[in-house]
Amino acid sequence: MSSARVLFDAxxxxxxxxxxxxxxxxxxxFLVGIQRGGAQVADALQERLVRQGCRVHRGNLDISFYRDDLDTIGPNPEVRPTRLPFDVTGRLIWLVDDVLYTGRTIRAALGELFDYGRPTAxxxxxxxxxxxxxxxxxxxVVGLRHQAPMDCSVKLQSGPEGWRIVQRRVRP
Structure with a gap:
C-alpha cells in the first residue's frame, strides 16, 4: 500500500x-453521527454550534448490522452502541458522516434511523x-470536495496539528 497524500490539512x-x-x-x-468518523465530525460540529448559542442534542448510530456487505466484513465486526437519547419522531435530524462516497453507508444509516421513529426530515x-x-x-451541507479515483481511499486522520484528510491508493 502506498503512503498517504494529504488532501486537506488541519x-x-x-x-x-x-x-x-x-x-x-x-x-x-438534533445531530446524529455515524460511527466512527461521522461521530467525531458530529462532536466537532456540536462544539462549534454550542459556541454559536445553539442547543444541540447528540446521538450516534452504529450501522454495522444494516450494511449491505455484511458477508465481506468478517466474522467479528467492531460494533459500537447506537445511542439516541432523544425521540427522533417529528424532528428534523442532521445525519453526519466524515466522507461520502458510494452512498451505501448513508442508506444503511437511514434504515437504522427509521427503526427508531419517523423524523419530519x-x-x-x-x-x-x-x-x-x-x-x-x-x-x-458539504465541508470539502475532492474527486478521488476509485482505487483510492479518502480518510479523516488525526495528526499532531489536528485532523487532516488523506488519500491513499488501495489497489495497485
Missing part, C-alpha cells in the same frame, strides 16, 4: 467545520464529498 478542515456549523445553525438542533452533512455515488444520495 487548517482547511477547521475552516470547513466552521462553515458547516454556520450553514447548519438551528435551535434546537433528515438532512445530511458530510465533511468530505469524494464523488463516486452508486446510490441517489446527495448531501445538504
Amino acid at each position: 487548517a482547511a478542515v477547521d475552516r470547513a467545520l466552521d462553515a458547516m456549523a454556520v450553514a447548519m445553525r438551528a435551535d434546537p438542533l 433528515i438532512r445530511l452533512a458530510v465533511l468530505v464529498d469524494r464523488g463516486g455515488r452508486q446510490l441517489p444520495i446527495a448531501p445538504d
